[in-house]
Amino acid sequence: MIFRLLVVCVLSIAALLPASSDAQESSGAAEMSLLEQLPEPLTQEAIHEMVARMSDDEVRALLLARLDAVAQGNAGPAAERKPLPIRIRDTALAMGASWWDAIARLPNLISAESRAVANFAERFGPAGLAQLFAYILGALAVALAVEWLSVRLLGRFRRIETGTETQDLWGAVRYLVRRFMHELVGLIAFYVVLRIFGALLFSEQQLAFAGPFVIYLIWIPRLGAALSRLVLAPNRSDLRLINVNDRWARYLHRNLIGLFLLGGFTIFLLHFNASNGVPNAEVRIGFWLNTAVHLYIILIAWTAREGLTDMMRGTDPDRTEFDETVARLYPKFAIAVSVVMWLVVEAIVAAGSPEMVSLVMQGASYVTMFWLLMAPALNTLIRGLVRHLVPPMAGEGKLAEEAHRATKRGYIRIGRMLAAVFVILMVAKEWDVSLIDFAGTGESIGSKFVVALLILAAAYVANEVVSLWINRKLAREQTAAEVPDVDSGGEGGGAGGSRLATVLPLLRVSASVTIAVLAILLALGEVGINITPLLAGAGVVGLAVGFGAQKLVSDIVGGIFFLIDDAFRIGE
Known part of the structure; x- marks a missing residue:
């Protein structure tokens, strides 16, 4: 009984939405037969009487046929959108016609402005x-x-x-x-x-x-x-x-x-x-x-x-x-x-x-x-x-100056990114476009593209922040490495330097690569690209490189442990 009442309500609403002829032609013979049983006019009393005579299967088939027809009729006009080249051509022709119209109306400019002033007075x-x-x-x-x-x-x-x-x-x-x-x-x-x-x-x-x-x-x-x-x-x-x-x-x-x-x-x-x-x-x-x-x-x-x-x-x-x-x-x-x-x-x-x-x-x-x-x-x-x-x-010295210069450029790049976001938001505001709402819809390709850009921008800022911290630490360590220290020198008399001077550049490259890979994968996933094959392929490539270059990987891992244990110092 509840199912039948639901069908009556839906059919009453659907009766107000006429189905297109294209949708009716695409329906099957059985569905067309059921649709032909609809009384004219389609009033609530007629629907109650018709549903009372039908079985549950017939009611279900009638409901599905009617809803499919309405859905196809509503979706029909959206499929008539013109291709982009055609729209560009039409826009160019309309602009040309608009310019010609402005030139043609130029002789009437003075008289029209005089009429506006006269109407005002x-x-x-x-x-x-x-x-x-x-x-x-x-x-x-x-x-x-x-x-x-x-x-x-x-x-x-x-x-x-x-x-x-x-x-x-x-x-x-x-x-x-x-x-x-x-x-x-x-x-x-x-x-x-x-x-x-x-x-x-x-x-x-x-x-x-x-x-x-x-x-x-x-x-x-x-x-x-x-x-x-x-x-x-x-x-x-x-x-x-x-x-x-x-x-x-x-x-x-x-x-x-x-x-x-x-x-x-x-x-x-x-x-x-x-x-x-x-x-x-x-x-x-x-x-x-x-x-x-x-x-x-x-x-x-x-x-x-x-x-x-x-x-x-x-x-x-x-x-x-x-x-x-x-x-x-x-x-x-x-x-x-x-x-x-x-x-x-x-x-x-x-x-x-x-x-x-x-x-x-x-x-x-x-x-x-x-x-x-x-x-x-x-x-x-x-x-x-x-x-x-x-x-x-x-610190002091050439290496410290280079690190300081890199720090300044990092701040500049972060400022540029923030300025770009600010300009985009101000322009969008003037055209009544809310990028936050636009990105929050999550369905259109435009909203997904906006979210992907936000992910890349956030990753860029995160990479610059990490680079800033590492550059300042590196400047101090490289300055310390340039200062002679007799007590900490090796057998050859060289100055001893902290292991951080070698670990920090490696850490900077690793962090940059990690942030870039994660950001690219997240952005690709946001725009609808399946990243599972990419992850699987990356895993296979990693295994192949690991097995094919075991000696190289072994040396790199051993070098990292030497640095962590501080077994050797710069200058020794």
Whole structure:
């Protein structure tokens, strides 16, 4: 009885989900016969009456046939997904059509913008416009006054302008951070006052104009200027955190402010047109303004390529070939990022997804460009911080210097990995992508790929941490080995050294190999590759090598026991 009631409930729900004709054609003759017995219309009373006349086997066959038909009908549309080359071709054709449409609508640009302004003026009227701009000017005046007062209350941060506190790095960093925090507090007070005035004075229609106007054309450019002053210090070369001369510092500072203004104006104008009866699809002014932003970035990167290369090179004398390559290619990298992000935005617009277009209009592409361009700059910043934060060299001599240099590079590699994760998280946040939730689904190939990358990143950091500890211990041991010690010398008069000087490099290689093998196996297993044959093959190879090189293995094991017992010392 319970089984029959369950069948009645399931059939009642399944009756609301029609099966596709393809699914019905794929069913067997017996199942089709049972499906044909379904009464029309398929009401609950009819189902009760039909089930009462059928045996349990017939009910079970009918239930399975109906559920299979519904499942196949629901899975049918998913199988119609186009192959990737076809989707790329369609996207390219849509982008070309979008560009041609923007060019074709260019002659109507001035008339459409005039219509948007006329609609804006007509909606408020002369008196309403005067009131709106009066409220905006009044709110700005009060907000600036509150900003100035809040900064003054926090203290006179310019008291060290001519002092000696900024002669070292930490003094300069403390001063710049303190100045930036004062500016940030002032900007926050400015924003809060504007929000209060907006809630009290402005109507909903007025806020639709005043809010984007103040945020995109005033507040965000001022925040960008504060960030630029923090990093570039255009008027104080002694406080500058990056390696760039006065000429390029001032040039980059001016043009970064201009870039923030142009980007803010682009976003504001799109909102203004949409709220005044001129959608972007009609005039395509967003295409031209967005193109202007990307061309501006290309112009800045190409003009200041010498300064950008010096900035990325830094002042650390322990530069590697990788650091030199990054510095040399950074201007080209900035140009490539601008071009790629322009193409991404155009592909999103051509695809016409409302959610993605909304994110673009909110500035997600500009924030993405900012963090991508900041990634190599963060590398330079990390190298500068490590240079001053790394503990002093343990011991003396050439070997200790090499170990100390290896320690610094280990810290730099860890910093690079953390910076890369931070940039990825910030970019994902702008596009409303939660990598944690994405990785937690565990079913799609994308989520498995994210988990595999996290495993490899964790293994990389673990390997660097182990290498850092071993390098510091090795520096001390190698320094001790270089110091003559007559009492501990061997018969030949050589200086005796600790066995750790020989064991530690072996331990470092063993730990690196172990971490790498485990991480690769875990990552392969996460993406769905069966690692059991790999483990079995590795075991067979190990046995073959062990039997084929017994003498070599015996010597290695014997040498390890000699080192553990400290039977011989370096120099004996």
